[in-house]
Amino acid sequence: MNETPGLNFDEQKVDKLKELQESGILVYPWEYARIDHAAEIKDRFSEISHEKSEEAVSVAGRLYTKRSHGKTVFADLGDESGRIQLYIRKNDLGDDAFSFFAKNIDVGDIVGVRGHIFRTKVGEISIWVDEITLLSKAICPLPEKYHGLTNVETRYRQRYLDLIINDEARSIFKTRSRIISKLRSDLSGNGFMEFETPTIQPIYGGANARPFTTYHNYLDQKLYLRIAPELYLKRLIVGGFEKVFEIAKNFRNEDIDTHHNPEFSMVEIYSAYADYNDMMSLTEELISGIIQDAAGTSEVEFDGKMIGYSRPWRRISMEKAVLDAAGIDIHAQSVEELRKLAEKERIDGWDKAGSPGEFLVLFFEHFVEPTLIQPTFIYDFPIENSPLAKKHRSKPGYTERFELFVAGMELANGFSELNDPLDQKARFEEQDAKRQRGDLEAQMIDYDFINALGYGMPPTGGVGIGIDRLVMLATGQNSIKEVILFPSMKPVRTSDEQTEE
Structure with a gap:
């Protein structure tokens, strides 16, 4: 890992990025013609069969998983709306494009995908990929799949990672x-x-x-x-x-x-x-x-x-709420008596209060406020x-x-x-x-x-x-x-x- 304070770069990913840039590959293109979203595709093609749709789709998002089976790869792509499975075959992409994908596109990268919709044998709506494009190379690794991001401090400090x-x-x-x-x-x-x-x-x-x-x-x-x-x-x-x-x-x-x-x-x-x-x-x-x-x-x-x-x-006056909860009628007792009550209960600020109204607020915060569910x-x-x-x-x-x-x-x-x-x-x-x-x-x-x-x-x-x-x-x-x-x-x-x- 990169030892620069605050950076979590994976050196192997950095090396891969440099190799791609040196070879002239456009690793961070300026735009992509994304037309469809994952959730919308699943809704629109909810009745799709196992046959590929005639209509093509174009999606873009982050690659969350990548499962290789030789000449076939299954992957999960996620965008703002949700996730959808990708079905990627060497026969469809061609030797060079498939080799590039297998070697250079990793989990965490942002990609663009064009293809057709079908339903797998297990019933999952998926994209049969015709073309996949690298849109942004991620050089920081995602957390391990099954344990995820468990450190609360990291979740708050690196909210972008929490959201991913x-x-x-x-x-x-x-x-x-x-x-x-x-x-x-x-x-x-x-x-x-x-x-x-x-x-x-x-x-x-x-x-x-x-x-x-x-x-x-x-x-x-x-x-x-x-x-x-x-x-x-x-x-x-x-x-x-x-x-x-x-x-x-x-x-x-x-x-x-x-x-x-x-x-x-x-x-x-x-x-x-x-x-x-x-x-x-x-x-x-x-x-x-x-x-x-x-x-x-x-x-x-x-x-x-x-x-x-x-x-x-429910609506109730502060005075009645304190009377109901603690049996204290602030108008029936002197300030000194109220002070003794507050001191006995060890209420914060009892020594600084000097009027019935100030004690009423202290009693309310102590006896009533936590009970108002x-x-x-x-x-x-x-x-x-x-x-x-x-x-x-x-x-x-x-x-x-x-x-x-x-x-x-x-x-x-x-x-x-x-x-x-x-x-x-x-x-x-x-x-x-x-x-x-x-x-x-x-x-x-x-x-x-x-x-x-x-x-x-x-x-x-x-x-x-x-x-x-x-x-x-x-x-x-x-x-x-x-x-x-x-x-x-x-x-x-x-x-x-x-x-x-």
């Missing part, structure tokens, strides 16, 4: 593509317009998260990768667009685990003259339809549990942790905010959006005070956004839905790395680096 070998991986990402397409079409069908907002921002906002920081030399300015597109999309509502959305890449400088990746995808949706009740209904409608379309059923297994997405979904809307959040949500119309100390939980993880977050510029200014100032005290996830003050609200934003409902987690649920994958093509990974250290340590 793993049919399930390709299926997952085809489903992901369909989910995003349906999401976009459903929103457009409901009158929403899609926009693009800045990824690099002078002020980060729209969520409580630690940002990635960069620097622009020409502007001589610190900038941030966005943690959410929220504040820019709401500027569009101020500007007169009434139903907007963005399918966005967001970036948060946080831990990596089975549910979190520093770079992730979400859709944010805003609708003028709507509130959080409307957004719960829209969220339910979108996700139930997407699951049905992606999985072909309203029930999908996830982490050993069957989850049903038939509507309507079936789709459940938790609504009416304390004002302390909802700096962009509108104050509740009838419950002092609360906001009109909801989160959707499925399989114990948050899938969506929405509000009746705060549109009072003075209230927003005060909330930002509270966040900034936390940031100054060392809270790395607190939000900055965005004065231009406050100014935008000063021109008047209509009553608005908004929601953000995590696309990666939605794909996890639709495909039954319990790790976010299985649904992100190129997830963030720890760097691979060389032996020299390890020795230096």
Whole structure:
């Protein structure tokens, strides 16, 4: 094997490639007139007999197997749609072409094939090959056939190899593509317009998260990768667009685990003259339809549990959910009593909470969140942790905010959006005070956004839905790395680096 770090070249394949190039063989041609696909051929010729079809076909793809029987070779060719068997005879190709194929075309190579369709004696629809053309020489070996690509780290780091070998991986990402397409079409069908907002921002906002920081030399300015597109999309509502959305890449400088990746995808949706009740209904409608379309059923297994997405979904206030699960009524006890309860349960953050609302969130995350397996809307959040949500119309100390939980993880977050510029200014100032005290996830003050609200934003409902987690649920994958093509990974250290340590 090649000893250059990071390369997996097979020296024998490299030598073969050089020999072909030196002999004038075009190893990497510019194009090929591919007309047909494997799956389409099998469907179109489903009634074919053992006789060759009169109609010729032209396919192209990767050679996955090659089984020689003297003057006859059976091989499997795979393209994006699936695989089909090739039947290659010396009598059909001719001595020179067959010899070239036998000697120079290997498993892993990309080839073009022309021939006719027939059914073998064992009933398999196959291509009786008249001509085979080398389109791309592979000099890295594919994993061994029967064990495949078993190393999880390799699957994530070399996703291209995972996709070559793993049919399930390709299926997952085809489903992901369909989910995003349906999401976009459903929103457009409901009158929403899609926009693009800045990824690099002078002020980060729209969520409580630690940002990635960069620097622009020409502007001589610190900038941030966005943690959410929220504040820019709401500027569009101020500007007169009434139903907007963005399918966005967001970036948060946080831990990596089975549910979190520093770079992730979400859709944010805003609708003028709507509130959080409307957004719960829209969220339910979108996700139930997407699951049905992606999985072909309203029930999908996830982490050993069957989850049903038939509507309507359960809705319960955070306060009642905690009371039902833990018997804790935060309004019936003092802050000191709540602190003692939280300390007794060893709840993370108990020593930093200082209000009933903050303890309510801690109790919810500890006692309730892991139990929310079936789709459940938790609504009416304390004002302390909802700096962009509108104050509740009838419950002092609360906001009109909801989160959707499925399989114990948050899938969506929405509000009746705060549109009072003075209230927003005060909330930002509270966040900034936390940031100054060392809270790395607190939000900055965005004065231009406050100014935008000063021109008047209509009553608005908004929601953000995590696309990666939605794909996890639709495909039954319990790790976010299985649904992100190129997830963030720890760097691979060389032996020299390890020795230096």
